[in-house]
Amino acid sequence: MQEVVLTPKEQPSYGLIAECISCDVFAGKSIEEIEALPVYYGNKQGKLGDFFDVSGEVASSAEEMRIVIAGDVTKTRWIGREMSAGEIVVKGSAEMYVGAWMRGGRIVVEGDVGAFSGMLMRGGELRVEGNAGDYLGCSYRGEWRGMSGGTIIVEGNAGMEVGQNLNGGRIFVKGSVESFAGVRMKKGLLVVGSATDRVGAQMTGGTIVVLGSILRLLPSFDFAGEVENPEIDGESFEGVFKKYTGDHAERNAKGVLYVRKE
Amino acid sequence: MKLILKNGFVYDPLNGINGEKMDICIEDGKIVEDVKDAKVIDCSGKVVMPGGVEIHSHIAGGKVNVGRLMRPEDHIKNVMPKTRLTRAVNGYSTPSTFLTGYLYAKLGYTTAFTAAMPPLMARHTHEELHDIPMLDKGALTLMGNNWFVMRYLKRGDVELAAAFVAWLLKAAKGYAIKVVNPGGGEAWGWGRDVRSLDDPVPHFDITPREIISGLAKVNEMLSLPHSIHLHANNLGRVGNYVTTLETMEVPNGTKPARERQVVQLTHAQFHSYGGDSWRTFASEAESIAKAVNNNENVIIDIGQVVFGDTTTMTADGPMEYYLSSLTGLKWANKNIELETSPGVTPFVYSKRSPVSAVQWAVGLELALHIKDPFKVLLTTDHPNGAPFFKYPTIIAWLMSARYREETMKEVHGAAQKNTTLATIDREYDFYEIAVITRAGQAKSLGLAEKGHLGVGADADVAVYDLNPEEVDPSRDYKLIEEKFARTSYTIKGGEIVVKDGEIVKVVDGRTLYIDAKVDEGLERELMRDIDYYFKRFYSVNLANYPVQEVYLTNPTPVQIDASNVR
Numbered sequence: 001m002q003e004v005v006l007t008p009k010e011q012p013s014y015g016l017i018a019e020c021i022s023c024d025v026f027a028g029k030s031i032e033e034i035e036a037l038p039v040y041y042g043n044k045q046g047k048l049g050d051f052f053d054v055s056g057e058v059a060s061s062a063e064e065m066r067i068v069i070a071g072d073v074t075k076t077r078w079i080g081r082e083m084s085a086g087e088i089v090v091k092g093s094a095e096m097y098v099g100a101w102m103r104g105g106r107i108v109v110e111g112d113v114g115a116f117s118g119m120l121m122r123g124g125e126l127r128v129e130g131n132a133g134d135y136l137g138c139s140y141r142g143e144w145r146g147m148s149g150g151t152i153i154v155e156g157n158a159g160m161e162v163g164q165n166l167n168g169g170r171i172f173v174k175g176s177v178e179s180f181a182g183v184r185m186k187k188g189l190l191v192v193g194s195a196t197d198r199v200g201a202q203m204t205g206g207t208i209v210v211l212g213s214i215l216r217l218l219p220s221f222d223f224a225g226e227v228e229n230p231e232i233d234g235e236s237f238e239g240v241f242k243k244y245t246g247d248h249a250e251r252n253a254k255g256v257l258y259v260r261k262e
Numbered sequence: 263m264k265l266i267l268k269n270g271f272v273y274d275p276l277n278g279i280n281g282e283k284m285d286i287c288i289e290d291g292k293i294v295e296d297v298k299d300a301k302v303i304d305c306s307g308k309v310v311m312p313g314g315v316e317i318h319s320h321i322a323g324g325k326v327n328v329g330r331l332m333r334p335e336d337h338i339k340n341v342m343p344k345t346r347l348t349r350a351v352n353g354y355s356t357p358s359t360f361l362t363g364y365l366y367a368k369l370g371y372t373t374a375f376t377a378a379m380p381p382l383m384a385r386h387t388h389e390e391l392h393d394i395p396m397l398d399k400g401a402l403t404l405m406g407n408n409w410f411v412m413r414y415l416k417r418g419d420v421e422l423a424a425a426f427v428a429w430l431l432k433a434a435k436g437y438a439i440k441v442v443n444p445g446g447g448e449a450w451g452w453g454r455d456v457r458s459l460d461d462p463v464p465h466f467d468i469t470p471r472e473i474i475s476g477l478a479k480v481n482e483m484l485s486l487p488h489s490i491h492l493h494a495n496n497l498g499r500v501g502n503y504v505t506t507l508e509t510m511e512v513p514n515g516t517k518p519a520r521e522r523q524v525v526q527l528t529h530a531q532f533h534s535y536g537g538d539s540w541r542t543f544a545s546e547a548e549s550i551a552k553a554v555n556n557n558e559n560v561i562i563d564i565g566q567v568v569f570g571d572t573t574t575m576t577a578d579g580p581m582e583y584y585l586s587s588l589t590g591l592k593w594a595n596k597n598i599e600l601e602t603s604p605g606v607t608p609f610v611y612s613k614r615s616p617v618s619a620v621q622w623a624v625g626l627e628l629a630l631h632i633k634d635p636f637k638v639l640l641t642t643d644h645p646n647g648a649p650f651f652k653y654p655t656i657i658a659w660l661m662s663a664r665y666r667e668e669t670m671k672e673v674h675g676a677a678q679k680n681t682t683l684a685t686i687d688r689e690y691d692f693y694e695i696a697v698i699t700r701a702g703q704a705k706s707l708g709l710a711e712k713g714h715l716g717v718g719a720d721a722d723v724a725v726y727d728l729n730p731e732e733v734d735p736s737r738d739y740k741l742i743e744e745k746f747a748r749t750s751y752t753i754k755g756g757e758i759v760v761k762d763g764e765i766v767k768v769v770d771g772r773t774l775y776i777d778a779k780v781d782e783g784l785e786r787e788l789m790r791d792i793d794y795y796f797k798r799f800y801s802v803n804l805a806n807y808p809v810q811e812v813y814l815t816n817p818t819p820v821q822i823d824a825s826n827v828r
Contacts, residue, residue, distance in 0.1 A: 139335075140338055142332065142334040142335040
């Protein structure tokens with residue numbers, strides 16, 4: 001595997017749109033060509049090389065490619081947009097839309113990510129070692145067909161509306177999540193450490209597992225018995241879980257919610 | 263600008279020119295006999311047609327904007343930055359105003375009529391039309407559920423109805439009478455719909471049949487350039503072809519005042535369904551086509567479906583509600599007081615769906631079963647069947663039986679089983695394509711200076727990089743699709759606006775509207791009545807209702823003397 005290192009130079013104080021940071025885009029280009037890739041900030045257009053020192057070796061195909069961002073890029077957005085293969089490692093935190101529309105490959109962020117990360121993912125893996133913002137693994141504004149494949153793993157906490165409109169794939173948040181986790185979910189698996197209120201609101205399919213406590217359960221969920229060490233979608237969970245179905249405020253709702261019994 | 267388009271294969275159906283090698287001369291925005299010291303454009307090996315004319319497309323107005331507002335996920339699919347000439351634009355099935363103009367120009371279209379303008383939203387509609395460059399424009403004006411129209415027609419006062427229509431077209435700066443689900447929009451105000459031609463409209467006690475025949479009569483009394491433009495009742499319902507067949511007979515007693523049809527049945531694809539449930543949903547396109555072939559008063563436009571994601575929007579509120587309850591997708595409703603009630607909901611035409619597959623086939627069946635191409639105009643009812651920039655794909659389907667066969671293999675078997683499409687081997691030629699995309703439209707709309715390349719016509723021309731002597735559309739359908747999507751040249755009002763599929767000049771078109779004069783005494787009587795009703799029912803003042811010319815780009819009134827209406 002060949003590695004390209006992007007070392008952050010002085011960063012803008014507002015969002016840097018850098019959808020070009022993707023193995024698919026870099027593959028087969030020279031270092032000079034990569035430096036010249038367009039980025040946008042405010043109403044201006046610049047070059048990737050204006051904000052990053054680019055070094056290393058470029059592979060001829062995305063599969064053979066690793067991009068390392070050597071430091072915090074807390075203003076950089078759209079890292080790994082539509083990526084289909086290869087690996088991106090961010091040795092720090094990134095801003096919004098990390099791994100949006102991703103189809104394959106792997107992105108590892110050692111710090112935090114901003115809102116809308118993993119938006120509309122179709123495949124691949126997004127691993128966040130810190131916390132994630134709101135709308136992790138969500139759909140685009142107005143879109144009713146959400147993330148449909150791939151895996152998101154967050155070691156820390158996540159914000160509101162995790163897995164909104166989820167339509168396939170898996171999301172694991174080891175810490176806690178805020179309101180509306182799995183809202184309007186239709187398919188797939190969402191596992192969270194602990195949750196607050198309105199979990200699974202308007203869900204019609206798929207499974208949500210809460211490994212710890214839940215602040216409030218929606219009244220439109222039906223209790224469906226207790227399960228010991230359940231195996232769900234090929235994942236096994238230890239302990240006794242209360243099983244609920246819902247959200248029965250919707251027609252023909254077939255969602256399942258497991259909450260660990262205290 | 264002086265131009266000579268040299269040596270192209272010219273297709274100009276209104277002048278009977280079928281692929282002859284000719285030169286077209288242009289001076290001062292008009293086609294002329296001869297021109298000196300002109301710039302010469304070599305069109306040898308290329309198809310030359312009049313600029314395309316769009317007769318029915320939802321490009322501006324209240325519900326178009328509601329569609330834009332409720333579909334941010336549609337914008338993100340197509341985002342284009344500003345260039346030296348063009349603005350930053352976005353949108354797929356609900357393109358922004360500027361993008362609408364650019365896209366039409368690239369297809370070789372130079373004129374477009376927005377399909378449904380509620381008079382109360384006329385100011386907004388014209389503000390949007392103002393921002394659509396590259397095209398001459400006009401607006402079909404909604405009247406089929408208008409309180410004044412229904413009152414006057416019910417009491418049999420056709421003259422007063424005619425005076426009102428004349429006043430309304432001038433006030434709203436509209437071009438033609440549009441009728442959408444006659445009576446159904448008003449009934450929707452009471453949570454109901456009308457399901458047959460003889461269902462009475464609540465509180466008005468008038469029937470859809472009376473509204474259609476009344477407005478057809480009014481249209482001919484005023485001798486308007488276009489016929490009535492009718493979106494029949496029961497759009498999209500299973501088995502609705504019965505209503506459609508009956509509707510065609512309604513204005514049969516009315517004689518056209520000009521050389522054209524008496525009624526244009528719009529987006530006929532959505533009105534040609536058989537079966538008695540969604541399970542038995544089937545095509546009745548053949549019956550509809552037969553009726554159109556035998557009825558000299560009726561023409562249709564197709565309203566073709568192309569597979570993919572789109573936004574449906576009509577002034578037919580109850581129908582949009584019904585559709586959204588089938589799909590479970592988001593829905594918006596608008597109430598335009600005293601006038602109409604539009605709705606908007608997204609829709610996905612899926613190749614795997616038996617219903618979508620049949621709908622796709624029905625549109626093509628209509629185009630292929632109807633013998634006279636002047637009776638079947640190409641539309642997608644943009645964006646209801648598909649966005650208008652899918653026209654090249656439809657043209658390729660019509661020109662190639664093989665392409666239809668290929669597509670048939672990819673879609674649900676219902677298209678094969680429940681329609682006659684697979685049995686048709688007719689293929690359109692370039693001449694017929696020129697009819698269904700420009701000449702037929704211009705004739706239907708009564709636009710004497712458009713849709714043809716005779717001396718005196720507007721210098722609106724499209725040049726496509728296709729050599730009819732070398733290309734076999736039946737086999738090279740992909741080439742047809744590609745070349746009809748990007749003109750070599752689009753010429754608008756004598757200026758080159760598109761070259762090799764790229765915008766090279768941005769121009770403002772004209773806005774056409776009807777300025778019809780009826781008898782002064784009749785008009786005074788009308789104004790007394792309107793004044794009273796405005797005070798009682800409208801939330802706007804009568805004085806603030808008419809749209810001033812300043813809202814229009816290059817306002818172009820079409821003067822009509824109807825002073826014999828008294």
